[in-house]
Amino acid sequence: MHGQLCVKIGHCQHNIYNNSYRLFFMFTNPIILQILDHYKKIWAIEKLKALSSWDLEVYMPENGAYFRGKAMGILGAMQQQLLLDNNFLSLIKNVQTDKLNIYEKAVIRNLNRVIEKNQKIPSKLLEEIEETTNQAQIEWRKARENNNFQQFAPHLKKIVKLLKQKTELIGYKNHPYDVLLDEYEQDLTVAKLDIFFNEIEQPLKNLLDYIKKSDKYIESHPLENLKYDKGKMRKFNSRVLAYLKADTTRLRIDESTHPFTENISVDDVRITTRYTDTNFQNSLTSTIHEYGHALYELQVNRNLTETPLGGGISLGIHESQSRFFENMIGRNKAFLNIFLQDIKALSPEIAKYVEKEGVEGVYKYFNMVKPSFIRVQADEITYHLHIKLRYQIEKDLIQGNIEAEDLPAIWNETMERLLGIKPKSDFEGVLQDVHWSLGAIGYFPTYSIGSFNSGLIKYELEKSIGTLEHLIVQETGIEKIESFLKDKIHKYGSTYTPE
Ligand SMILES: [Zn+2]
Numbered sequence: 001m002h003g004q005l006c007v008k009i010g011h012c013q014h015n016i017y018n019n020s021y022r023l024f025f026m027f028t029n030p031i032i033l034q035i036l037d038h039y040k041k042i043w044a045i046e047k048l049k050a051l052s053s054w055d056l057e058v059y060m061p062e063n064g065a066y067f068r069g070k071a072m073g074i075l076g077a078m079q080q081q082l083l084l085d086n087n088f089l090s091l092i093k094n095v096q097t098d099k100l101n102i103y104e105k106a107v108i109r110n111l112n113r114v115i116e117k118n119q120k121i122p123s124k125l126l127e128e129i130e131e132t133t134n135q136a137q138i139e140w141r142k143a144r145e146n147n148n149f150q151q152f153a154p155h156l157k158k159i160v161k162l163l164k165q166k167t168e169l170i171g172y173k174n175h176p177y178d179v180l181l182d183e184y185e186q187d188l189t190v191a192k193l194d195i196f197f198n199e200i201e202q203p204l205k206n207l208l209d210y211i212k213k214s215d216k217y218i219e220s221h222p223l224e225n226l227k228y229d230k231g232k233m234r235k236f237n238s239r240v241l242a243y244l245k246a247d248t249t250r251l252r253i254d255e256s257t258h259p260f261t262e263n264i265s266v267d268d269v270r271i272t273t274r275y276t277d278t279n280f281q282n283s284l285t286s287t288i289h290e291y292g293h294a295l296y297e298l299q300v301n302r303n304l305t306e307t308p309l310g311g312g313i314s315l316g317i318h319e320s321q322s323r324f325f326e327n328m329i330g331r332n333k334a335f336l337n338i339f340l341q342d343i344k345a346l347s348p349e350i351a352k353y354v355e356k357e358g359v360e361g362v363y364k365y366f367n368m369v370k371p372s373f374i375r376v377q378a379d380e381i382t383y384h385l386h387i388k389l390r391y392q393i394e395k396d397l398i399q400g401n402i403e404a405e406d407l408p409a410i411w412n413e414t415m416e417r418l419l420g421i422k423p424k425s426d427f428e429g430v431l432q433d434v435h436w437s438l439g440a441i442g443y444f445p446t447y448s449i450g451s452f453n454s455g456l457i458k459y460e461l462e463k464s465i466g467t468l469e470h471l472i473v474q475e476t477g478i479e480k481i482e483s484f485l486k487d488k489i490h491k492y493g494s495t496y497t498p499e
Contacts, residue, residue, distance in 0.1 A: 025303065026101075026103045026104075026303050026304070027103060027104055027107075027307070028101070028104075029095070029099065029100055029101075029104050031091055031094070031095045032095065032100065032104045032107060032108075034091055035088070035091050035092060035095070035107065035108075035111070036107070036306070036307055038082070038085070038087075038088050038091075039111075039306070039307065039308065040306050041082050042079055042082045042083055043306050043307075045075050045078060045079045045082070046079065047264055047265060048075070049072060049075055049076070049079075050262050050263060050264055051262075051264050052068065052071075052072060053072075053262065054262040054264070054270050056068060057256045057257075057258075057260065057272070058254045058255070058256055058270075058272060069134070073130070077123075080118055080123070083114065083115060083118055084115070084118060084119065089115065092108060092111055092112065092115070095108060102495060103304070103307075103309060103495060106308075106309055106494065106495045106496070107307060107308050107309060109497075110308040110309065110494055111308055113186070114308075116170075117170060120169050120170050120171075121166060121169055121170070122169075125162065125165060125166065125169070128162055129159075129162050129163070129166070129439055132155070132158050132159055132162060132439070133159060133437065133438055133439040135155065136152070136155040136156070136158075136159060136436075136437040136438075136439075137434070137437045137438060139151065139152050139155045139437070140152050140155070140431070140434065140436075140437035143426075143431060144426075144427060144431045144432075147425050147426050147427040147431070148426060149407065149408045149426040149430050149431055150405065152431065152437070153404045153405045153407070154404075155437070156404040156407075156436055156437075157403070157404040157405070159436065159437075159439050159441070160397050160398065160404060160441070162439075163180060163398065163439065163441055164176060164398060164400075166179065166180075167179040167180065167398065174189065174190065174191060175189065175190040175191075175395075175399070176398050176399060177190050177394065177395050177398040177399065177442065178190055180394075180398065180441050180442030181193070181442045181445065182442075183442055184314070184315045184316075184440075184442055184443050184445075184446050185314045185315055185316045185445070185446050185449060185498055186313075186314055186497055186498055186499075187497065187498070187499055188316070188445065188446075188449070188498075190395060193391060193445055196448070196449075196452075197384075197388045197391060197448075200384055200388075200448075200452075201385070201388060201418070204381055204382075204384055204385060205385070205418075207381055208369065208371065208381055208382060211369050211381070212370075216364075217369075217370070218364070218368060218370075219370060221364065221365045221368055222353055223279075223280075223281070223350065223353060223361070223362070223365040224278065224279050224281075224365070225278050225279075226278060226280075226347060226349045226350050226353070227277055227278055227347055227349070228277075228278070228280045228346040228347050228350060229345075229346055229347055230275045232342075232345050232346050232347075233275055233280055233283050233284075233346060234275070235342070235345075236280075236284065236339065236342040236343070236345070236346065237253065237273060237283065237284065237287045238253075239339070239342055240284065240287060240288065240339065241253065241287065241291060243338065243478065244288075244291055244295075244325075244478055244482075245478050245479060245482065246291060246294075247298065250266075250267045250268060250269065250298055251269050251270075251271065251294055251298065252270055252271075253270075253271050253272065253273060253287065253290075254270065254271075254272050255272055255273060255274060255275065256272040256274065257274065258274075258434075259271070259272045259273050259274055259286040259287075259289070259290050260272055260290065261290045261293035261294050261297070261322075263294075263297040263311060263312075265305070266297070266298065266300060266302050266305050266310065269294045269297050269298050270294075271287070271290035271291060271293070271294050272290065273286045273287040273290065274286055280343075280346055280350070281365060281366055282377075284330065285326050285330050285331075285366075288325045288326050288329065288330040289322045289323070289325060289326040289330075290322065291322075291325055292321040292322035292323070292324055292325030292326060293312075293318055293321060293322045295321065295325075295482060295485070295490070296312045296317075296318060296321045296485075296489070296490050297311060297312060298490075299482070299485070299486040299490035299491060300312070300490055300491060300492075300493040301491045301492070301493060304493045304494075304495070308494065309492075309493045309494045309495050310493050310494070311493055311494060312493070312494070313492075313493070313494045313495075313496065313497070313498050314446070314498040315443065315446035315450070316445075316446040316449035316450050316453060316498055317450070317453065317489070317498050318446075318450065319446055319447055319449070319450020319451065319453075319454075320449075320450040320451070320453030320454045320456075320457060321450075321454075321485065321489070321490075322450070323450050323451045323453075323454040324454040324457055324458065324485075327380055327451070327454065328454060328458050328468055329468065329472065329481075330366070331363075331366045331367055331380075332468055332469065332472055333359060333363045333469075334468070334469045334472040334473050335472050336359055336362050336363055336366060337359045338472070338473070340354060340358075340359060340362070343362060367379070367380075369381050369382065370382070371419040371420055371421050372421075373415075373421065373423050373428040373429065373432070374428065374432055375387075375390075375432065375433065380451070382419060383447075383448075383451065384448045384451070385418040385419050386419075387444050387445060387447055387448040388418060388448075389411070389414050389415055389418055390433070390435075390444040391444060391445050392414060393407065393410060393411065393414070394441050394442065394444065396410075397441070398441065407430050408426055408429065408430050411423070411429050411430040412429055412430075415429065457485075457488075457489075460488070461481065461484050461485075464484065465480050465481070465484055466480075468481075
């Protein structure tokens with residue numbers, strides 16, 4: 001779900017259909033056609049790297065990491081050479097952009113974005129970041145096992161130092177953190193996020209206080225701790241995918257520790273889910289969440305495949321799709337009501353509870369709100385306070401206002417201020433997320449942006465095709481929802497900027 005970086009954005013996809021058809025309608029400029037022809041090689045490497053990265057988390061034997069890492073490194077270098085090829089660069093430089101259509105303009109805009117970054121950052125720095133983060137991931141795991149942040153602190157310090165160098169090389173107008181934010185969400189800045197988080201913080205806290213004082217507030221729910229049969233849960237997940245009209249000739253589902261989505265091509269998208277001993281909600285919401293990501297990639301106009309436009313545009317938009325399916329559909333009472341028999345089948349204890357409490361009890365379980373320590377398990381309201389905490393820390397780290405070794409104290413104080421609770425250990429506090437060890441600083445805010453966007457999308461969707469409660473139980477309701485998303489968002493791939 002959100003444990004890992006839950007979606008890896010690809011930039012183009014395989015096209016089994018007639019190329020001349022595509023080129024005739026969307027890409028006609030002869031220089032653009034030459035650019036796209038060269039780009040196919042970069043695309044091919046990208047897609048095989050994606051397949052390899054999926055394999056690494058789903059099937060690769062434990063000791064496969066070393067040589068896999070080497071092979072991936074070589075492929076990455078080949079990709080960079082192709083991207084910075086002189087003929088390719090001069091084609092891009094000399095194309096007259098005022099003569100291009102929106103698709104062609106977007107090809108140039110997206111390529112320039114990647115090229116500029118690749119030109120400004122020396123490969124030596126990239127290698128150093130790669131090496132440092134490879135090591136840091138191992139150290140983060142150890143530190144987490146030992147519940148000791150100080151073991152990880154020197155590695156995080158080094159990552160921050162290298163990322164700061166990167167921000168200086170790329171350059172920025174107002175804040176170095178802007179450079180890192182832009183990597184995950186084009187044009188996102190500290191100036192915009194400060195307004196965003198300042199505006200949502202107090203209303204969210206007020207809402208949380210209101211809920212805590214209401215008679216509906218519960219500290220825990222009986223279904224959280226009941227064991228379930230994993231085989232039955234697997235069946236339940238496939239029934240949900242079938243209900244969502246998932247095209248299983250183009251989509252597959254597997255298992256991994258941290259659920260994620262990988263786009264191998266427009267006809268081959270992979271999602272994963274997870275199975276724990278208790279708390280079946282987690283497996284179900286992971287499946288639906290990842291399906292939202294997958295559907296976005298599966299519904300991009302296939303004529304954009306093998307071009308820099310053939311995939312989701314940004315993480316904030318991607319997360320809006322996954323959060324829409326997870327929260328607006330998956331936690332909807334009408335949806336849960338359809339699957340009561342599947343829920344009862346999970347175990348005799350669960351069946352007993354559902355028989356007694358009915359859909360209301362299940363609905364309450366899926367929509368509990370309470371402050372908790374772990375972000376990935378947080379509800380829809382407190383979730384954003386978790387993100388605000390990380391945003392504040394990342395911003396201060398990159399600006400040099402705070403140092404890595406001071407993070408546990410800063411984390412605990414900020415969490416107490418935002419959520420009213422204080423972690424008892426580094427394990428349930430500052431060490432919980434993998435992102436920093438991967439060097440993914442600037443990523444977290446896209447989770448909040450995505451959730452808020454999903455609210456806007458729900459609003460627009462209901463205005464034009466009817467309420468979700470109604471659509472969910474309609475024979476063709478899911479088709480209507482999915483074709484709305486296709487028409488308004490998915491089919492454009494990366495043609496428009498996220499904003
Ligand atoms: Zn996601």
